[in-house]
Amino acid sequence: xxxxxxxxxxxxxxxLLAQVPGDSPLRREVxxxxxxxxxxxxxxxxxxxxxxxxxxxxPGPRGGYxxxxxxxxxxxxxxxxxxxxxxxxxxxxxxxxxGLAAATPEECKRPCxxxxxxxQAHQAWRETLRTVTxxxxxxxxPHSIRARxxxxxxx
Amino acid sequence: xxxxxxxxxxxxxxxLLAQVPGDSPLRREVxxxxxxxxxxxxxxxxxxxxxxxxxxxxPGPRGGYxxxxxxxxxxxxxxxxxxxxxxxxxxxxxxxxxGLAAATPEECKRPCxxxxxxxQAHQAWRETLRTVTxxxxxxxxPHSIRARxxxxxxx
DNA sequence: GTACCGGTACTCGGATATAGTATGTCCGAGTATGCGTGG
DNA sequence: CCACGCATACTCGGACATACTATATCCGAGTACCGGTAC
Numbered sequence: 001x002x003x004x005x006x007x008x009x010x011x012x013x014x015x016l017l018a019q020v021p022g023d024s025p026l027r028r029e030v031x032x033x034x035x036x037x038x039x040x041x042x043x044x045x046x047x048x049x050x051x052x053x054x055x056x057x058x059p060g061p062r063g064g065y066x067x068x069x070x071x072x073x074x075x076x077x078x079x080x081x082x083x084x085x086x087x088x089x090x091x092x093x094x095x096x097x098x099g100l101a102a103a104t105p106e107e108c109k110r111p112c113x114x115x116x117x118x119x120q121a122h123q124a125w126r127e128t129l130r131t132v133t134x135x136x137x138x139x140x141x142p143h144s145i146r147a148r149x150x151x152x153x154x155x
Numbered sequence: 156x157x158x159x160x161x162x163x164x165x166x167x168x169x170x171l172l173a174q175v176p177g178d179s180p181l182r183r184e185v186x187x188x189x190x191x192x193x194x195x196x197x198x199x200x201x202x203x204x205x206x207x208x209x210x211x212x213x214p215g216p217r218g219g220y221x222x223x224x225x226x227x228x229x230x231x232x233x234x235x236x237x238x239x240x241x242x243x244x245x246x247x248x249x250x251x252x253x254g255l256a257a258a259t260p261e262e263c264k265r266p267c268x269x270x271x272x273x274x275q276a277h278q279a280w281r282e283t284l285r286t287v288t289x290x291x292x293x294x295x296x297p298h299s300i301r302a303r304x305x306x307x308x309x310x
Numbered sequence: 311g312t313a314c315c316g317g318t319a320c321t322c323g324g325a326t327a328t329a330g331t332a333t334g335t336c337c338g339a340g341t342a343t344g345c346g347t348g349g
Numbered sequence: 350c351c352a353c354g355c356a357t358a359c360t361c362g363g364a365c366a367t368a369c370t371a372t373a374t375c376c377g378a379g380t381a382c383c384g385g386t387a388c
Contacts, residue, residue, distance in 0.1 A: 001156060001157065001158045001159070001239050002156065002157075002158045002242075002244050002331090002371095003244045003245040003273065004156070004371065005246075005248055005371090005372090006371085006372090007245070007273075008182055008245070008247065008248055008269055009252065011269045011272075012250060012251070012269060015268075015269075025313080027288050027320095027321075027322095028321080028322075028364080032252055033255050034254050034255075034256050035250040035251070035253055035254040035256070036250070036253040036254035036255075037250065037254070038372090038373065038374085040373065040374045040375070041281055041372065041373050041374075042375085043322075043323080043324095043374095044323095044324095044368090046322085046371090047323065047324080050322085050323090054280055055183055057321085057322060057323090058321075058322085058380090058381095059318070059320085059321045059322045059323085059378090059379060059380050059381085060319090060320060060321050060322085060379075060380035060381040060382080061198065061261045061320050061321070061380080061381055061382055062320090062321090062381070062382080063320075063321045063322070063380080064321075064322090065322090073235040076272060083354095084156050084173055086156075089157050089158045090158040090162070090200070091160075091161055092163065095163065095164070095167060095191070095192065096167070096190070096300075098190055098191040099189050099191035099192070100188050100189050100191075100307060100308055101189050101190070101300070101303055102191075103297075107297050107299055107300055110297075113170075113292050113295040113296060114163055114166045114170075114292070117166075117231060117283075117284070117287055117292070118158065118162075120283055121280045121281075121283040121284050122309045124279040124280055124282070124283045125277065125280040126276075126278040127279070127307060128272075128275055128279045129272070129276050132272055137268050137269070138274065140268040141268060142258075142262050142265075144262055145251075145256070145258055145262055146276045148256055149168070149256055152255060152256055155223040156372090157332095158333090159333090161332085161333090176332065182359095182360075182361095183360080183361075193333095193334065193335085195334065195336070196333065196334050196335075196336050198335095198361075198362080198363095199333090199334085199363095201361085202362065202363080203363080205361085205362090212360085212362090213341090213342095213360075213361085213362060214339090214340060214341055214342085214359085214360045214361045214362085215340075215341035215342045215343080215358090215359060215360050215361085216341080216342055216343055216344095216358070216359050216360070217342075217343085217359090217360090218341080218342080218359075218360045219360075219361090220361090260373075310317085
């Protein structure tokens with residue numbers, strides 16, 4: 001089990017976009033330079049976030065990315081799932097229905113206990129991310145860094 | 156993010172081993188046939204569980220695998236981490252220290268907020284798995300299946 | 311002076327290579343057993 | 350009859366291929382702007 005590094009990028013970008021004064025968009029190149037990320041690949045992540053409705057992309061001159069909604073209403077979970085997708089990390093192969101001890105369809109009306117447990121664990125994970133918004137994360141960034149960002153994003 | 160299918164195999168095998176009457180070990184081939192799994196690959200999973208101390212392996216005739224301890228003391232988390240490893244699924248790249256807005260070492264004494272959040276989410280996931288033992292999972296298996304297993308494992 | 315039109319430069323979006331990891335398979339190392347042999 | 354030693358068959362363990370996904374990159378599609386031109 002491994003979380004894509006693109007998740008880190010996506011969250012940091014969302015946090016940064018939430019600090020942009022006014023409503024001016026940020027170009028992809030600016031985001032990439034800000035954290036020294038490969039711009040071409042970052043493109044893929046921002047794309048996914050846009051498709052998921054987390055970001056709003058504007059093409060053409062004076063274009064770029066901005067948050068699709070207020071940071072107070074955008075949860076970390078939405079960002080993470082925008083990047084990683086919403087597929088369950090554990091997919092039950094229903095091996096209980098195979099082999100010598102194959103369970104009958106009758107016995108499988110209730111979901112597999114292993115499947116239930118893993119699902120429950122994933123729900124706990126999601127719940128943790130759902131209770132935190134991007135605005136919360138911004139407020140946890142040290143003031144000195146926020147000040148520096150304000151200066152960089154203004155110019 | 157994706158959980159290896161080997162986790163499903165490992166948990167099911169642990170649950171099955173907990174149902175073995177007496178203390179006789181189960182051969183790899185028996186486990187594989189029970190769920191119609193590729194024996195050669197299942198080997199890798201059982202190996203990992205043995206290395207982690209979840210299973211005890213006995214070579215030679217009349218050998219096989221058995222649980223290293225009582226099912227009541229073996230948590231699902233231990234099994235999962237035995238198979239998947241204990242590495243954090245989210246590894247912070249510390250991108251806040253790079254690029255134009257690079258944070259100073261002084262500002263990085265506290266861990267990155269993104270890192271903290273993802274860590275916290277993972278802890279919630281682990282906690283869910285830690286509160287459930289293999290014995291619990293056995294008790295959730297339908298009686299008809301348990302009876303069938305008892306019969307199969309006796310012969 | 312104003313409105314329209316076309317060219318241009320800039321932005322994102324998706325199709326295309328590469329690398330690393332999960333998946334799948336094989337053969338060799340080690341051990342308890344069972345038989346044969348000697349006392 | 351009993352004890353010892355050896356060959357054997359059986360078990361797991363780790364080294365070796367393959368397939369898929371995450372990573373990384375490029376070039377093309379679309380859009381707003383800006384200048385020129387006609388009215």
